[in-house]
Amino acid sequence: MVFVHTKTVSNQVDEILLERIREGMYLPGIRMPSESELSDEFGVSRATVRTALAKLAASGIILRKQGDGTYVNAHIHEASAQFGNLWDLVQLIEGNGYKPSIKFLTIEKRPACEKEALVLAIDKGEDVICLRRLFYADQQPVIFADNVIPYSLLKTPLESIDGSLHIREIFRNYFNQRIVFAITDIRSTVMDDLAGSYLSGGLGRSILQLQVVLYGRNNLPIATGVNIFDDAILRLSLAQAWF
């Protein structure tokens, strides 16, 4: 097998395996080829195959049983998120089977309030960028997102920001930052005026609030976010497998 030199070998292996699972070449309930068979087939070492399989197992796509074999997990499609990845809203919407799109609402520069300053480890009153966006699942608005980012991190003019991009792209393109670590708080709350004006359904309805803090390369906070999540339309479900 010839590998293109863009990704690691183990990554290419797990992509092939994922493709085969999606195609139905490996079916739930039937043993997949053993590690040795796969390493022979791909012409890589068994350790490399194991790296690829470990990645699939961690996200619950396959289940591995010592002394027996490796099996496709028949239930994984029931979960919309893996790995506790609650901040990647695009992936969350895709996981629910919808086509995600992002509508840019507003962007503004203003001084940080005390609470924001504390979380972002900046001084109170220091400038922050406040970015408001609305996420759609197919044509329905499902998540109202409010992000606050220290202005000092911005590397390009404020006006140049394309608010409809994936948050990862925004940080890469305009802030030269990479998201390394995230903490998400999940709360139950009721629909307020602001969120209610964008999301469907009545005021006072019970909804989910995801409070996110994103950290960058130096383990410093690079953004906070409050995401109002319409759980009447989107399911927030997490999968976890053990070894």
Added chain:
Amino acid sequence: MVFVHTKTVSNQVDEILLERIREGMYLPGIRMPSESELSDEFGVSRATVRTALAKLAASGIILRKQGDGTYVNAHIHEASAQFGNLWDLVQLIEGNGYKPSIKFLTIEKRPACEKEALVLAIDKGEDVICLRRLFYADQQPVIFADNVIPYSLLKTPLESIDGSLHIREIFRNYFNQRIVFAITDIRSTVMDDLAGSYLSGGLGRSILQLQVVLYGRNNLPIATGVNIFDDAILRLSLAQAWF
């Protein structure tokens, strides 16, 4: 270094490292020893050290930077759960800094309703065990848990079940099952009569509902659960790190 033969070498290594982090021997912001230094110190291969470090990195305890080094994550203590482990309520309460305890409420055998039968992959009307418990954080009731398990899985008399045990123990002791895979749905809802009679706070209050399906060795569902979670007292926060 002499290793006791009860756990794997890499497990013993990561426990030592965890201990050192807790003791403050490795501090946030200061580079930890390199992989080579650790493998020399412990007298194990670099691959074994990497296995241990990978485990710590996956739960966000350490952060690794290629070309630079490994650092203790200063922010990890802000999360109460890792790995999307939302079904282990005891761990969730501990993660919030409380002492967990479980109060057994009721246990009964009854026919499964249609919905339960569907989820548990059994026939409608087949017997299930319904186990209700209340989880305390210190002395406060914080989670009302309602579990439904197929009666056919039970290996001991119904009366022998100790409802105050950890769910993992219950499955091991009385069902001879191991929890291999779990899917948790998170919903926002309002306090109803049943939950309200156990948890503090008024009816109609906005609270979190965790709907769990647990799968066993054969990838068959072994239990469903509905956990009413008082997020006014407990924080549900998840950490996630990238590589």
Added chain:
DNA sequence: AAGTGGTCTAGACCACGGC
């Protein structure tokens, strides 16, 4: 340039499950 973590190899032995 030096040192770090990231990837990969080719071996070895062990623990476990099904036959």
Added chain:
DNA sequence: CCGTGGTCTAGACCACTTG
């Protein structure tokens, strides 16, 4: 018993960051 995945070793080279 045999084959499976689980662990471990001792090397090698690469990609990246920092001084």
